[in-house]
Amino acid sequence: MQKEGNEVNNLEKSVESMSRQEVEDLLYTEGDLLDHWKLDEWLTLYTADAQYLIPTNDLRSGDPENDLVYINHDFERLQALVVRLKDRRAHREYPWSRTTHLVTNVRLLGVEEGCLMVTAPFLVWRFRNKDAEYFVGHYRYGLKLVGGQLKIRSKHIVMDMTSLCPAGAISIIL
Amino acid sequence: MEIIRGTHAYAVKANWKLLAENSIDGYHLGPTHETYITFLKNQGVSTTGGLSGGEGKDLGNGHGVLENVAPWGRPIAQWVPVFGEASKPDIERIHDYLLEKFGEERGRRMTELSRNLLVFPNLVMNDIMAITVRTFNPIAPDHMEVTQKELVPKGERPDLKALRLDSYLTFLGPGGFASPDDTEAMEACQQGFQAKEVEWTYMSRGFHHHPPGYTDEHHMRAFWRGWYRRMRAEE
Numbered sequence: 001m002q003k004e005g006n007e008v009n010n011l012e013k014s015v016e017s018m019s020r021q022e023v024e025d026l027l028y029t030e031g032d033l034l035d036h037w038k039l040d041e042w043l044t045l046y047t048a049d050a051q052y053l054i055p056t057n058d059l060r061s062g063d064p065e066n067d068l069v070y071i072n073h074d075f076e077r078l079q080a081l082v083v084r085l086k087d088r089r090a091h092r093e094y095p096w097s098r099t100t101h102l103v104t105n106v107r108l109l110g111v112e113e114g115c116l117m118v119t120a121p122f123l124v125w126r127f128r129n130k131d132a133e134y135f136v137g138h139y140r141y142g143l144k145l146v147g148g149q150l151k152i153r154s155k156h157i158v159m160d161m162t163s164l165c166p167a168g169a170i171s172i173i174l
Numbered sequence: 175m176e177i178i179r180g181t182h183a184y185a186v187k188a189n190w191k192l193l194a195e196n197s198i199d200g201y202h203l204g205p206t207h208e209t210y211i212t213f214l215k216n217q218g219v220s221t222t223g224g225l226s227g228g229e230g231k232d233l234g235n236g237h238g239v240l241e242n243v244a245p246w247g248r249p250i251a252q253w254v255p256v257f258g259e260a261s262k263p264d265i266e267r268i269h270d271y272l273l274e275k276f277g278e279e280r281g282r283r284m285t286e287l288s289r290n291l292l293v294f295p296n297l298v299m300n301d302i303m304a305i306t307v308r309t310f311n312p313i314a315p316d317h318m319e320v321t322q323k324e325l326v327p328k329g330e331r332p333d334l335k336a337l338r339l340d341s342y343l344t345f346l347g348p349g350g351f352a353s354p355d356d357t358e359a360m361e362a363c364q365q366g367f368q369a370k371e372v373e374w375t376y377m378s379r380g381f382h383h384h385p386p387g388y389t390d391e392h393h394m395r396a397f398w399r400g401w402y403r404r405m406r407a408e409e
Contacts (some may be wrong), residue, residue, distance in 0.1 A: 054349060056180040064343075065336045068180030068324045072340065072350035080213050084351055089208040090356035091362075131187075163183035165319055168361070169354035 015145055023118055023143065024106050028152050031101030034173050039082045042173070047144055049150045049173040050075045054157045054174065057164060070170055071157075081173070096123040097128035099172055103139070115142035115153050122157075124174050126167075133167040135174050136160050175325050177307065178339075182322035182347045186357050188364035190296065190312040194397050195319065196356050197298040197308065198290040200225060200240045200388035201379075206359050209373040210352040211346060213244060218255035221245040227286070228388030230380075234292030236400015238393030244288040246345070249338035250327070251285045257337055270334065292393075296398045299325070304342030316364050322347060 026045065034074040054071040055062035064072035073081060088094045102123040109117040113120075118141040126133040135157075142154035157174050164170070182389035186193065196202065198361040203225055204211070211221050228242020247254030253262050273281030298308040305325040310318045324342055326335060345352040377398060380390020 057183060059180045062180050064339060065332065066178065066339075068178055068182065068347075069343070070182065070341070070347060072343060080216065080351070083216070084209045084213065087209045087212065090355065091206065092358040163319075164348055165183065166187075166296040167348070168184050168186050168357040171346040171348075171358075173356040 013145055013148055015111055015114070015143065015150075018108070018116055018143070018150065020106060020108055022150060023108060023116070023137050026143070026152075027103045027106060027118075027120060027139075027141070034101050035094050035099050037085075039085060039173075043078060043082055045152050046075055046078060047146055047153045048075050050078065050152060051104075051154045052078055052157075053155070054159070054170065057162055058161055060158045085173075090171075092169055097126045097131075097172060099127075100125045100172075112142070114146050116150075117142055122174070124172070126172055133171070134161075135167070135170070176328045177311060177323050177333035178326055180324070180359075184348045184357075185313075185317065185319050186310075186360050187317050189316055189367075190310050191397075192319040192360040192363055192402065193308075193310045193318060194292055194296065194298075196360060197300060198230075198238055198240050198397075199391075199392055200230065200242060200290075202356075202359070206355050207352045209355070211245070213344070213351050214240055214254075214256075219247070225388060230386045230388055230390055230393035232393055232396035234396075236397055236404075238292050238396040240290040240388055240393055241283070241287050241341075242388040243286060244302065246288075247341060247342065248285065248288070248302075249304060249334065249341055256375055257341075261334065262339060264331075292397055303345050304338050306342065306346050330335045358399070 026097055028047055029040065031038075033045070052071065053064060053069065054074040055067075055069045063071045084090050087091055101121050104122075106118060106120045109119060111117070119140075120139045120141075122135075122137060122139050124135040126135070137157060137159035140156040140158065141152060143150055144153040145151070190332070214221050225245075226243045228240060230238065230240045232238055247257055251265050251272060253265040257265065269285050272284050275281070276284060291299045291301075293299070296310050298306070300306045302307070306322055307325050308320060308322040310320045312318050326338060330338065343350055347353055348357075377391045377395055380386045380392055383390050383392070386392030
């Protein structure tokens with residue numbers, strides 16, 4: 001009976017009716033999974049047609065088909081990234097660094113092309129081998145309902161720093 | 175050719191000369207970038223040959239170049255499965271056109287050989303799975319800042335350009351599947367150099383090879399000799 005109840009509930013769900021709390025739960029879950037390096041579980045938050053994009057610091061509107069960006073992963077590339085990060089020969093992240101993903105000021109911007117658009121400033125800290133690196137900026141998410149589950153269709157990571165320095169790489173998932 | 179918009183700007187906590195070495199050294203690919211080789215394999219690229227058939231050259235005045243056959247795809251014009259079947263006929267056509275236009279020898283160098291070029295002291299142009307243009311400046315003896323761009327053919331067809339840009343990102347830059355491990359290697363070396371009992375960097379690979387192979391350090395010694403000559407001139 002419990003199961004039937006859930007199914008009815010899922011059918012009624014739509015991205016339009018998502019509350020900020022439901023969206024925040026997803027974003028906080030993502031940050032927590034990343035901080036604990038539960039990368040396989042993290043992948044399940046993304047849709048099969050996902051895009052994970054990080055433009056450069058000097059061209060925050062960078063279009064990956066015309067401009068140089070830092071990262072433009074589809075779902076397959078995200079899977080390859082997880083394979084790499086779990087490999088002890090990924091030297092920059094072996095051993096894994098300690099990270100803290102802070103996500104705040106979550107705002108729902110309405111639905112565009114079937115995706116609920118969300119913005120949230122972020123601050124990600126990375127510590128390893130006496131290094132302290134920070135990544136600061138705004139996330140822009142496109143969220144979609146897949147089988148009643150809210151999932152990430154797109155994540156654009158727009159940084160506010162004018163260069164990556166003092167960081168030497170984006171070796172973690174932001 | 176043109177430089178496109180967007181800049182990779184990052185820092186490495188190591189002496190700037192380590193990036194001059196790293197950018198043109200032909201033997202670190204295996205140990206440093208094993209996860210990238212795994213990535214290529216998982217994409218259906220044959221990596222059994224590894225790097226091969228190349229040569230390191232001293233170009234005089236501290237400049238050096240490494241030229242070799244590499245397993246990755248090249249947007250000009252070496253097709254690999256990851257580029258997708260749809261692009262295969264076009265990339266093969268460009269390959270054949272360049273061989274016809276520039277002749278067998280030069281055409282094959284353009285299309286099939288990868289090239290890591292160091293213009294003394296701190297400009298690198300690597301024509302590998304895409305073309306990167308990199309400069310790096312010391313801000314302290316153990317700290318440098320790197321600025322990196324991408325060079326592309328002007329007016330390239332949009333779908334081929336998109337392939338090229340994607341190919342760049344697989345390996346290159348702070349978010350690639352390879353460059354972060356270069357940063358790690360250079361910083362680890364810099365930490366190792368704190369052991370002051372070791373006074374020298376040893377650079378003798380292929381000292382007596384004629385011509386020098388791609389895993390020899392002939393073209394890297396060219397850089398160090400260029401640097402040493404100028405430093406002595408200052409005294």
